[in-house]
Amino acid sequence: MRHVIDQAAAWQRSGTRFAMATVVRTWGSSPHGPGASMLVSEAGRVVGSVSGGCVEAAVCALAEDVLAGAAPVLGRWGVGDEDAFAVGLTCGGTIDVLVREMGAEVPLGRLAAGIASGAPVALVTPVSGAGCLVVGGGTTTGSLGDPRADRAAALAAEGMLGRGASGLMTSGDVTGRDGATDDTACAPARELLVQSFASRPQLLIFGAAEFARPLADIGAALGHRVTVCDARPAFAAAERFPRADDVVTARPDRWFRAHEDLVDASTAVCVLTHDPRFDVPVLALALRSRAGYVGAMGSRRTHEDRLGRLRAAGTTEAELARLRSPIGLDLGGRGPEETAVSIVAEVVAVRRGGTALPLTLRAGPVHRG
Incomplete structure (x- = not known):
């Protein structure tokens, strides 16, 4: 994943438009777990993988739609679907993949720098809605558009980052926990995708x-x-x-x-x-x-x-x-x-x-x- 984030930060610096497709959930046999990502640039260049080749072509088509102006989309593929063989996911699993454009507001430079330094850092992306956060080292960069939501999301992400886990988290899950303040407890619950980048082994x-x-x-x-x-x-x-x-x-x-x-x-x-x-x-x-x-x-x-x-x-x-x-x-x-x-x-x-x-x-x- 490090090379994917490095490339995303480089494209962002150069002004290249691109979409990021990220595995959100998996069931059964899947070559990549939650957090695995693939980039698709406006020129059609692909970096990374979400399925080891099974559904990449279908994900690229969604990314092209998003870059053409469509809203972020959560796609699902699995052997139970009628189009399973059409997209090639015949290995027995099902995956959900979130596809969204990563604009200039996403602090990818901060994320890439944190990963390069070896410090634990996480990228927090709402499954629906705009904004992104980078959490790590006691600091938060970026925004989900509401300070209360940012604080609640940061608390939720820090818990997953401490375990080195990636996957879905509901920011409302922090309500009532130690450290949750009144305004974080009152923040509306949001389903968030947390991608943790722990220190390299x-x-x-x-x-x-x-x-x-x-x-x-x-x-x-x-x-x-x-x-x-x-x-x-x-x-x-x-x-x-x-x-x-x-x-x-x-x-x-x-x-x-x-x-x-x-x-x-x-x-x-x-x-x-x-x-x-x-x-x-x-x-x-x-x-x-x-x-x-x-x-x-x-x-x-x-x-x-x-x-x-x-x-x-x-x-x-x-x-x-x-x-x-x-x-x-x-x-x-x-x-x-x-x-x-x-x-x-x-x-x-x-x-x-x-x-x-x-x-x-x-x-x-x-x-x-």
């Missing part, structure tokens, strides 16, 4: 070997904030990792200890050094931390030796059970690029609760939730 790569290069690239492409750390200056060279956010020369355990307060459940730690002098100290810290994924590269023989060293360093059996080693899924791949794919695939499976099984072996919807 971290991918911490320790060991700047050749396998780290494609791992950093793929991790960045998936929206991670990528840090590559190695104690060897010759390996920790920024030009080797153009898509990493940070490339640092430091002992991995010292760097991790200094930044441990930034590690959370969305953080993935990948240790690729193959050297117990560096591997063991940083793994001992990572396995005790809040990191949601901790993996280490090496053969099964290396893994057994590493387990012994970690036990000697005081790592508990419960902590050792968190270690993904040898790192990655069994894809049968070879070389740095295919190995990086297997590692990232395991990171995604752990974060999303996937089985990592072929979909042909699973029953039920392809896309969960």
